[in-house]
Amino acid sequence: MVFDWQYALDILPDLLRGFWVTIQATFWGMTAALILGLAWAILRRSAIRIMATITAWVVEFIRSTPLLVQLYFLFFVLPEFGVTLSPFLTGVVGLGLHYSTYTSEVYRAGIEGVPEGQWEAAIALNMSRFHIWKAIILPQAIPPVIPALGNYLIAMFKDTPLLAAITVMELLQTAKLSGAETFRYLEPLTLVGLLFLVISLLSSRLIRKLEARFAQT
């Protein structure tokens, strides 16, 4: 059986609509991951020992279990506790939570890269803990790790097809439905692969440029 170009062209508008959902899920998921990951990273440096230890274990647990199972957990278990989110929102929470454990490691590397003297100087100047984080540590810790965070943005983008498992009509789910209608999976799935390939390759090139820029300064 050969590739049917006419069919591929016919389903393209539907696929692009699904692709838009994929992009939105990536955007909101990454926003959540960036905020939550920072929270994990700061909690891990908490002065309260037990807090830091618990955070480390929670992050390790989320990191080493599959995103798919976490999505199922959120999708099927939250409603039992009276929290009913739309599939899309569930997916964004799942992506954000899972990737926050990766971004927190990146932040941690950035924070540890700030010389200890900066902490000591800030304490000597009698700054509050909140103020030290906001004005001294984070402005120095975050810029160098932006390229590494960008790599996780691409990784998350490639994981959004998992949302198909919890009925979000993103790119892969749209392709599956077109395939199920016509019994032709070759064209929709190949187009999905190509769309991912193009975006991933373009964005990894962009990140390499970013890395070069941050390496110069």
Place this chain on the structure above:
Amino acid sequence: MPPPLDLLPPLLSGLAVTAGLTVGGTIVAAVAAFTAGLAQLSRRWYLRIISIVYIDLFRGTSALVQLFWAYFALPMLGVELSAMATGIWVLGLNIGAYGAEVVRGAIQAVPQEQREAAIALNFTPRQTLWRIIIPQAIPAMLPPFGNLLIELLKSTALVSMITLSELTFQGQMLRASTLRSAEIFALVLVLYFLLAQIIAFIIRRLERKFAVGR
């Protein structure tokens, strides 16, 4: 058995399939990573091109999309694989593409003098690679390989979506018949976590073994 441990026996059969997928995938990934990693450093341009196309293709698309493509689209081109074989090949090649970069990086990090010394001692290029370069590159490969193995373990859950009855699939089946979602998925997550800890433990042991004599 007390709840939720009464759910354990049906999940354990899925756990065995997950373990099989992980082991099979690891073998494919290791071979692919070394082949593509070495090919990227080859002097023959066509080997470099082939390995770059392989790496970009598998790293640039999504693992789930690759699984779907291999399971649903590939038969239309005349290649039909079982769900288990699809899982092992696709996940192995996927992780192998990431592993190739690890192999390449570790080999490039071996000091140039080691190569020069091997040439001076009249080693053949093959001897230099296998006796001098690779043994020194392995300690640098181990930590990133460990992370990749855990990624491989996690990605085996995706194979449930092409109907292979591994751990996640068994969890879904059990949920359909008992509706005890919270207990089941919590238990499934704990089982994956334990498997990941086993992998991390093995890698740490290997790291210690290869660190001897350094």
